[in-house]
Amino acid sequence: MSRSAGNAGAWRSSRGAYHHRMSDAALTYSSYLALDEVLSAQRPRSDEHDELLFIVIHQVYELWFKQMLHELERAQTVLEAGRSAQALHTLKRVLTILKVAVAQVDVLETMTPRQFAGFRGRLDASSGFQSAQFREFEAVLGSRTEHHQPGLAGERIAAAQQRRNLYDSFVTYLQMCGYDVPDHAMLRDVRAPLAPDPQLQECLLEVYRDDGEAAAVCERLVDLDEGVQEWRYRHVKMVERTIGDKAGTGGSSGAAYLRSTLFSPLFPDLWAVRSRL
Numbered sequence: 001m002s003r004s005a006g007n008a009g010a011w012r013s014s015r016g017a018y019h020h021r022m023s024d025a026a027l028t029y030s031s032y033l034a035l036d037e038v039l040s041a042q043r044p045r046s047d048e049h050d051e052l053l054f055i056v057i058h059q060v061y062e063l064w065f066k067q068m069l070h071e072l073e074r075a076q077t078v079l080e081a082g083r084s085a086q087a088l089h090t091l092k093r094v095l096t097i098l099k100v101a102v103a104q105v106d107v108l109e110t111m112t113p114r115q116f117a118g119f120r121g122r123l124d125a126s127s128g129f130q131s132a133q134f135r136e137f138e139a140v141l142g143s144r145t146e147h148h149q150p151g152l153a154g155e156r157i158a159a160a161q162q163r164r165n166l167y168d169s170f171v172t173y174l175q176m177c178g179y180d181v182p183d184h185a186m187l188r189d190v191r192a193p194l195a196p197d198p199q200l201q202e203c204l205l206e207v208y209r210d211d212g213e214a215a216a217v218c219e220r221l222v223d224l225d226e227g228v229q230e231w232r233y234r235h236v237k238m239v240e241r242t243i244g245d246k247a248g249t250g251g252s253s254g255a256a257y258l259r260s261t262l263f264s265p266l267f268p269d270l271w272a273v274r275s276r277l
Contacts, residue, residue, distance in 0.1 A: 045122040050115040057108050064101050065133035068094050072140050076169040082176030084213035091220040098227040105234045109241060116242050136160050141228065141266050142167055144193040164190045167267050170221060171200070177214050179203050196268045204273045218270060225266045232262055 030036065041059065044051040071094045078086040132153030138145070139160035147157050164172075168190055175181040182199040207214045236259055265271045 044119070046119040048115070048118040050111045051119040051122075053107070053111060054116070054119070057104055060104065061101060062131065062133055064097050065131070065137055068097055069133065069137055069140065071097070072137075072166060076140075076164070076166060079166075079169040079173040079217075080176070082173060084173075084177075084217060087173065087217055088213070088220055091217075091224060095220070095223050095227050098224075098231060102227075102231050102234050105238050109238055111242070113242055113244075120243075132157060140165055141224075142194045144191065162191055165194070167194055167221070170217065170267075173217065174203060174207065174214060179207060179214070194266070194268065196272055201269050201273050201276075204269055205276060208273065208277055221267055222270050225270065228266060229263065236262065 042052055042055045044055060071090055075087060075090040075094065078090060130149065132149045135143075135147050135149065135157045139157055142165040144161055147154065149157055168188070171181055171185050175186065181203055182197070185197060185200045185203075204218065207218060
């Protein structure tokens with residue numbers, strides 16, 4: 001055998017050994033998705049069959065909240081850059097995720113009140129009201145309600161309440177598009193809750209009269225507002241269906257509090273102008 005043939009054989013052998021070593025540590029479906037950690041994160045506190053469903057549903061909700069926060073951060077960035085197409089695309093994704101979140105209520109409602117009562121006492125003081133990500137999601141959309149989350153979670157909510165919300169970014173977008181946005185709307189205290197602004201509504205009427213991309217962004221924000229209200233409605237009906245008017249876990253008022261959040265628009269100006277279009 002020639003030296004060149006021997007060298008080629010040695011190279012192939014060495015290359016094969018290299019790929020074998022690489023395959024031992026190669027990225028797999030399971031390792032990429034960290035499935036060992038994800039699938040071991042469900043730790044029921046009872047032997048009740050339905051507790052696993054309860055845990056999985058709420059963990060999936062938290063993953064969707066994480067993704068929506070990620071998308072809303074991008075939505076604010078592209079709005080403030082005046083990028084209509086990207087804003088419409090990103091808001092559409094948030095809306096689609098919201099629809100999935102609402103649909104998950106159907107799965108949770110396959111659990112009867114008696115089945116939930118079988119493990120409810122094991123939840124101790126834990127409550128959905130303690131979802132820091134949902135509180136942060138609300139803050140990004142403009143909520144400025146009091147919160148009591150400790151540690152890093154509370155810091156994230158507080159930070160979100162101290163910075164511009166999605167609607168503030170939308171107002172900047174309108175100015176970028178050349179609309180006559182009132183100065184006070186650009187300079188408002190972003191720590192304050194949103195309130196109807198008649199002067200800004202005049203600007204919105206002009207946007208709708210033009211019927212261009214900016215008007216499409218307006219409608220996408222109305223879709224988002226409606227989607228959040230739909231989520232709230234399905235949530236309160238699910239709670240009423242499952243525990244009636246009992247107090248919630250963790251000392252919350254349960255359905256009574258949830259009912260108080262219904263039909264409160266996120267973006268009041270976008271609703272106010274509709275009677276004038």
